[in-house]
Amino acid sequence: MNDVEVEVLAEPELDDPVLVEGLPGVGHVGTLVAEHLIEEGESELLRRIYSEHLPPQVTVSETGLAELVAVECHHVAIGDRDLLVVTGDQQAASGVGHYRIAEAVLDIAGEVGVGSVLALGGVPTGELVEEHAVLGAASSETLIETLEDVGVEFRENEPEGGIVGISGLLVGLGGQRGLTAACLMGETSGYLVDPKSAQALLGVLQTHLDFEVDLTELEERADEMEDVVARMQEIEDQNVPTEDDLRYIG
């Protein structure tokens, strides 16, 4: 295996596709949206990216099948909209690896004619969130204005430490390649898998890209998590939990 190896599974013609990335991160917000799009749209797996920069690991399916960790690129058609949805079980295991995987994703984006990139993720607030704002960062002023019109908030110096990992690099390196690129981040506590933040993010995405998906399943998961959160808050009322307590619930 080379540094990065791309398995080509299908090569359909896409119509002005938008890259939507949702690899694992804070609150699994990006992953939840990406997986929901794949499930609700008309989907086809186009590429698998294998790399020694991903963790040295196989995942085990429900039936016991072992599969090498990979980043996957799916074609998802929803209404008239063509998406290239990028997801997977793991991000790269090192800083250099993040750069290499991001470049590989952008190469594939180039092959299928992607003109704009939306990297999805969560931004941790450190406390349980009622209203899930969607924060943004983008490669151009024009895109910032467009996104503000659909409800994305651009706050001074947020997120404070910048955006780390593949989401940041897809915007940074994508911008360098002349793509219109933005990172959209749903506010989330940072402690829990957060389907409600994913719902808020998907809402913005629908308006921005002008498509509609059935949100039922995501709403159900959000309801389940609300129950968990409610139980959490009961516990919190009794004795303030440490970060470690909460971490096991994610």
Add this chain to the structure above:
Amino acid sequence: MNDVEVEVLAEPELDDPVLVEGLPGVGHVGTLVAEHLIEEGESELLRRIYSEHLPPQVTVSETGLAELVAVECHHVAIGDRDLLVVTGDQQAASGVGHYRIAEAVLDIAGEVGVGSVLALGGVPTGELVEEHAVLGAASSETLIETLEDVGVEFRENEPEGGIVGISGLLVGLGGQRGLTAACLMGETSGYLVDPKSAQALLGVLQTHLDFEVDLTELEERADEMEDVVARMQEIEDQNVPTEDDLRYIG
């Protein structure tokens, strides 16, 4: 020395050999089985893999001989069965290293005509185990069925975090190369070297590959460890030991 360097020590003709990997890991279960096979079968060292991705280290033998850390591939003949047994003192020291060493092992497997891979290891339960189940993950549904027939358990989402290190990669990368590949993992506490788990694993291996080895030595080691475990449990009855207490016994 290059990235990975293979020393060729012998090149016998092997008859449909099965790769059996047992490098150090949880409970040393895989290593115990691999070493037992080498001792009990008719064995010949075929290859040594040296690599800067292994720890920068020599081991010191009982007589004081210093030997560079290596992964070793042995031909082991037991009855009519030809095995390529892969073992050694150390796994790779980094994620990239795991990929590189796994590829080197699979290259050697290709040279000697290996068609199927069994990566052995332990799966930690976090507590002392009475019955040592053998869990599995495999590269195909057919192999899963075959292994279930010899007593391997395939449990939904276990091991939870997937399989990390060379065992996982031999199955994942091996599957990609068209090999029939599985990981077999003996349940073990995770705190102790576990010859009893190794015995259970070897039992499954014997049935699956249709050979027989003398288990006396492994049973003796298991009895010794049972004494240790018994002493451990006495202590446990007095005051619950921390993980750190137990770690020193392994």
Add this chain to the structure above:
Amino acid sequence: MNDVEVEVLAEPELDDPVLVEGLPGVGHVGTLVAEHLIEEGESELLRRIYSEHLPPQVTVSETGLAELVAVECHHVAIGDRDLLVVTGDQQAASGVGHYRIAEAVLDIAGEVGVGSVLALGGVPTGELVEEHAVLGAASSETLIETLEDVGVEFRENEPEGGIVGISGLLVGLGGQRGLTAACLMGETSGYLVDPKSAQALLGVLQTHLDFEVDLTELEERADEMEDVVARMQEIEDQNVPTEDDLRYIG
């Protein structure tokens, strides 16, 4: 993207330029000086260095623009003096990365005709500092004498562990390339952003390089920090803060 990629933004003729490096480090002393020079002088951005050895990160501007982490080389003209000021948001993320970025900076220095290098930084004292001495280390005895004449102190075996990161390497590798190179380090507590140490360092720089800049802004920042320090010392009088307490203020 390659290992290191240099974006060329301008190529003016420089007159015997001096490289002044101020990347983030102890007390942000070097960065404060570098940024002050860029703001007060006549400045032009000449080069951006992107690299997979920098953190995989974009910074987000006040308006929401995402920018890939980079090391920047500015031409700064102050009076008759031409400087090549090197700064940025981040240092390299690994030891090898520090070497690669330092070499890239020195290559650019070579292209624009730099003959001497001043790497700026802070040296931590571990306690709040009243008088900010400027310590030095240099590539030649002659340069040591010259710098002593402008108030730089050369103390036996200080800093004790040598100088780590790009500042050290610009002097070490710069010296090997035949450049006159020194590291100038303002004494600072190590806990706080320290504009007062930066002021002391800039004072030495002005005398050594024979230029003058308006210090008003740096003085204002120093006054603000003095207030912070005063509040810190009040707290300290009440109960001795741990390093962790202080770290959040930097």
Add this chain to the structure above:
Amino acid sequence: MNDVEVEVLAEPELDDPVLVEGLPGVGHVGTLVAEHLIEEGESELLRRIYSEHLPPQVTVSETGLAELVAVECHHVAIGDRDLLVVTGDQQAASGVGHYRIAEAVLDIAGEVGVGSVLALGGVPTGELVEEHAVLGAASSETLIETLEDVGVEFRENEPEGGIVGISGLLVGLGGQRGLTAACLMGETSGYLVDPKSAQALLGVLQTHLDFEVDLTELEERADEMEDVVARMQEIEDQNVPTEDDLRYIG
């Protein structure tokens, strides 16, 4: 700078030279011996090895000169004996780096005609040591016998974890290149710089290589450390110090 870069400073003809390595490690035992040989013999610096695998660092001399971290190879003539003494301020900063630096040292050894390698170091006992045994590990049985005759002890399974770092690799990789190679390790507490252990090691070296050096300076340093140890033991009698207390003294 490449991966590893060798600066050639002199190329004398050496007469059957023995490589003696003493880079920093446990108790600085190897370094103390190497530096003592350089000081007491007729010495010339032959090579400096610079590498991005060494820490990104300059050391600062007593007068303030900054020098890039390097591994140095000195020709040391003592009586009729030609040594290639390898020392420096730092070992490599990574596992891969240890391999690369060790290969570079062995390449130089090949250029000057080295036939045998003695890698010096300390082996930690975890407690203050009265008698400093010298333990060994070697690349051949013959060499083990020869070294036993001059008082080197070869103990079953010691040092337990093998020998890590450049000392181990010079023996392991040196043996692979057909060199007669051994590691000699003075017993030492592991907490303190230990000139007494260095003295014991140098004693063995003198007998084995049949040369004599003045030990006065090393004895004086040993006396100084004995005073430190005596003060340590007083403290120990009062309250048992933790490892952390002791660490600051090394």
